[in-house]
Amino acid sequence: MSDRLPPLTALRAFDAAARHMSFAKAADELSVTPAALSFQIKSLEEHLGAQLFRRLNRAVELTEAGAALAPSVADGFASLAAGWRSAQRFQDEQTLTVTAGPAFTAKWLAPRLYEFAQAHPEIELRFSASLRKMDFARDGIDVAIRFGSEGDPGMYSLPLADEWVAPVMTPALAARFPTPESLTSAPLVFDDSINFLNPPCDWTAWFRAMGIDFAPHHGPRFSQADHAVDAALAGVGVVLGRRALVVKDIDEGRLVMPYGTAIPTGARFRFLCPDGSENRAQIVAFREWMLAEIDKTTHITEALTILNVPGS
Amino acid sequence: MSDRLPPLTALRAFDAAARHMSFAKAADELSVTPAALSFQIKSLEEHLGAQLFRRLNRAVELTEAGAALAPSVADGFASLAAGWRSAQRFQDEQTLTVTAGPAFTAKWLAPRLYEFAQAHPEIELRFSASLRKMDFARDGIDVAIRFGSEGDPGMYSLPLADEWVAPVMTPALAARFPTPESLTSAPLVFDDSINFLNPPCDWTAWFRAMGIDFAPHHGPRFSQADHAVDAALAGVGVVLGRRALVVKDIDEGRLVMPYGTAIPTGARFRFLCPDGSENRAQIVAFREWMLAEIDKTTHITEALTILNVPGS
């Protein structure tokens, strides 16, 4: 029972055998003969000083010690494999895997994807469902777009444009509600996805910033911001839209911001990637492209007055 | 750039080199010559098709790919080592590592330890600070004692005695407050450590179970149950004590439960160990001993009336 780690090939053989619960299948997976695998397991058991498998008639089963060893070993090899893949990814300048929340994916990335593909036909973009606690190496993520107020240590973190929110609606609806005051009788749509912000950026805050004493609560509520914007696009009502999610619709005339005022959210989208990978070709291309795309709609922000929200 | 994992000895060499940021020190750690280590790193780089280290004058530094690989590889080997240790632990029938919360450790385990050592001199007990989310393999834990209402999948889980709570105090204090009603004017001590229970097991619930309309809020509060019991032992006041934490003090006369009634908590302490290790000699010994110890004080529970708490 030596103190140090046993031969790693033996551990790998054990891992495969424990996964398949069969020496023959494990040998097949590792492209060796069953004899070699049997030998490896035996050598591992000698190192440990105890059996890891109980040999039955035509099968094997893990002993208690084997059962204790198997999950950690599986984890260990999974981690090694993930690390290896993430190192290999540096070799690959063709693919780029991006993760973002559903709203940003639907309202920012998706509508602009065609243009990115035009500008960088050599890069194959992949999207990964947004994960709350994501591990770049484990999940094969190159870049994450995240909304919030802070970066991460050990991460390259580029803040994108300041996010404000402002009432947006279809041009038809805007004609019926020409002034901020008239909004008190308009159909309001609520976006619950930014309720976590502090100070809050909801309708009550917006009316307060405009000097109007009105705290609306009735109207359709959406837990995802893109669905709220979709509702506004359908003419259902007026929504307090986040910059990144509405500027393209505004630029192209599907939505309007009739009052020329917005309130700041204090948060912003960030471009995140592991430290050291910010200079990989496809990541540079994607970042530059995002910044250029954001630049295309800054004229919308410049035409706005960003108000402060007074304390309640 | 092969798809499969590179030679594992090369990965181990890389791990050591990345930790030491020196091939020479890594070679020393692995008890090989620097030449061997250099060769391993080179072979790994050939497998990857890219450099992992930048060779400087008298030092090395990780490339971006190396920096991406290093943490996952370190994790991976840590996991393999943890698994190996936990398998080795099955060979060892001498030591037993137990984790429990601070209250159980202070009020149940510590006062009875001497007796366990007498009964099982061959077993060396070790205690590990309680960790919220503990990993038996990683932290070298054999047995955990946890308070709650549920077991864990993949775990051997033995429920210990039902836990009730009842007012406990020094005999001197009991003389001054002979009836439950008189407790409304007694100094009450609050144990906040079981606030998470549902239904709650606080003073308000106890008075309600006794048919007394009284919801006390004033008095010293403790976030750890053992400190509340210590306060009661010091004669500071009356505390609603959990069975496991007070039976020994009651059995030995330091505390009394003058009213003969208790209310159930709906939760209990559990004896947890990884599936498969419940038959290891020292774990059997510890479990049997705990059950026997609990049995020694069941007469206290048998003398009690366990009340239900009516809904509010």
Place this chain on the structure above:
DNA sequence: GCTTCACTTAAGATATACTTAAGTGATCAT
């Protein structure tokens, strides 16, 4: 009772990993 299946064992072959020894280039002390 014979075949088959899954693992084991033993002997020889081969690939892997290690050591020794010589070499490179840059730093550092004189």
Place this chain on the structure above:
DNA sequence: ATGATCACTTAAGTATATCTTAAGTGAAGC
């Protein structure tokens, strides 16, 4: 400047670990 030292590299030879082939065991299934 000059030579010593340090950290890594390279090459050749060697040892060891790992594989394959081939024969063997014992239980299950036809």
